[in-house]
Amino acid sequence: MKLIQIYQCLCDETRLRILNLLRGGELCVCHIQEILGARQVRVSKHLAYLRAHGLVAVRREANWMVYRLPDRPSKDLSANLACLQDCLAESPIFGRDTARLRRLKSRFEETSPICCAKKARISDSSRRGAA
Amino acid sequence: MKLIQIYQCLCDETRLRILNLLRGGELCVCHIQEILGARQVRVSKHLAYLRAHGLVAVRREANWMVYRLPDRPSKDLSANLACLQDCLAESPIFGRDTARLRRLKSRFEETSPICCAKKARISDSSRRGAA
DNA sequence: AAGTTATATGCCGATTGGGGTATATACGTC
DNA sequence: GACGTATATACCCCAATCGGCATATAACTT
Numbered sequence: 001m002k003l004i005q006i007y008q009c010l011c012d013e014t015r016l017r018i019l020n021l022l023r024g025g026e027l028c029v030c031h032i033q034e035i036l037g038a039r040q041v042r043v044s045k046h047l048a049y050l051r052a053h054g055l056v057a058v059r060r061e062a063n064w065m066v067y068r069l070p071d072r073p074s075k076d077l078s079a080n081l082a083c084l085q086d087c088l089a090e091s092p093i094f095g096r097d098t099a100r101l102r103r104l105k106s107r108f109e110e111t112s113p114i115c116c117a118k119k120a121r122i123s124d125s126s127r128r129g130a131a
Numbered sequence: 132m133k134l135i136q137i138y139q140c141l142c143d144e145t146r147l148r149i150l151n152l153l154r155g156g157e158l159c160v161c162h163i164q165e166i167l168g169a170r171q172v173r174v175s176k177h178l179a180y181l182r183a184h185g186l187v188a189v190r191r192e193a194n195w196m197v198y199r200l201p202d203r204p205s206k207d208l209s210a211n212l213a214c215l216q217d218c219l220a221e222s223p224i225f226g227r228d229t230a231r232l233r234r235l236k237s238r239f240e241e242t243s244p245i246c247c248a249k250k251a252r253i254s255d256s257s258r259r260g261a262a
Numbered sequence: 263a264a265g266t267t268a269t270a271t272g273c274c275g276a277t278t279g280g281g282g283t284a285t286a287t288a289c290g291t292c
Numbered sequence: 293g294a295c296g297t298a299t300a301t302a303c304c305c306c307a308a309t310c311g312g313c314a315t316a317t318a319a320c321t322t
């Protein structure tokens with residue numbers, strides 16, 4: 001029952017916040033970390049959990065692991081993410097996260113979704129391996 | 132975060148099956164038990180869990196506890212139950228449960244939602260206490 | 263009151279979840 | 293190769309979950 005795996009992922013606030021952030025596009029771990037204000041281990045573990053349950057996908061970009069929602073989410077997942085988005089619409093915590101995300105994105109908008117613009121440019125030239 | 136409580140309830144198959152059944156109207160414990168083919172303790176405990184998290188409501192009818200979905204579900208709950216129904220639409224397990232429910236209901240259709248029609252009539256006359 | 267039926271609860275054992283610290287791994291730089 | 297940075301993993305502790313057995317509770321029956 002894949003559906004249950006989805007619900008298992010959704011019953012933790014940190015994971016909900018991560019999924020909420022990823023709706024805005026892919027993000028590296030340290031950005032998630034920064035926005036959530038959580039320690040690295042915690043974020044990393046929750047991402048591992050989400051990954052193991054098929055709720056997120058990853059690619060490596062130089063030193064960074066860049067997480068995103070699955071490219072072809074199942075019907076169940078799409079439905080539940082949509083439902084989640086709906087439920088979160090008025091939540092202050094999630095609104096704050098989204099606002100922080102926007103501000104953070106404006107810092108590296110034209111470069112890459114990963115941390116530091118300078119390093120991002122370097123990895124741009126080594127990106128041939130990326131999907 | 133009420134939403135998380137909802138997801139906590141949804142991440143167990145037995146509970147999903149129970150909620151699926153209750154969409155068809157209120158049911159007493161032993162009917163749920165019969166349809167799921169699960170032991171009494173297990174059903175009772177999951178119902179207690181659902182009750183503690185506000186996903187179901189109960190009333191007593193004579194000897195029986197009759198469970199139902201909340202009368203005024205929150206926006207989040209409604210949304211998720213709708214989403215759940217959608218996701219479950221083609222699931223064989225849940226379809227089988229629903230079929231069993233229909234057959235079982237035809238056995239006491241004009242009487243009461245509780246177990247035995249004969250006893251149901253008796254408790255009908257003592258129903259003044261019910262909400 | 264004693265017996266029966268329907269349901270809930272206490273306790274146990276096994277498993278999972280979540281947070282933390284410390285450490286490993288992977289990659290890039292020098 | 294030595295070092296730094298980003299991320300993952302191993303291990304520990306504690307709390308929650310799930311299933312089962314045994315028992316309690318509540319209502320009805322006689």
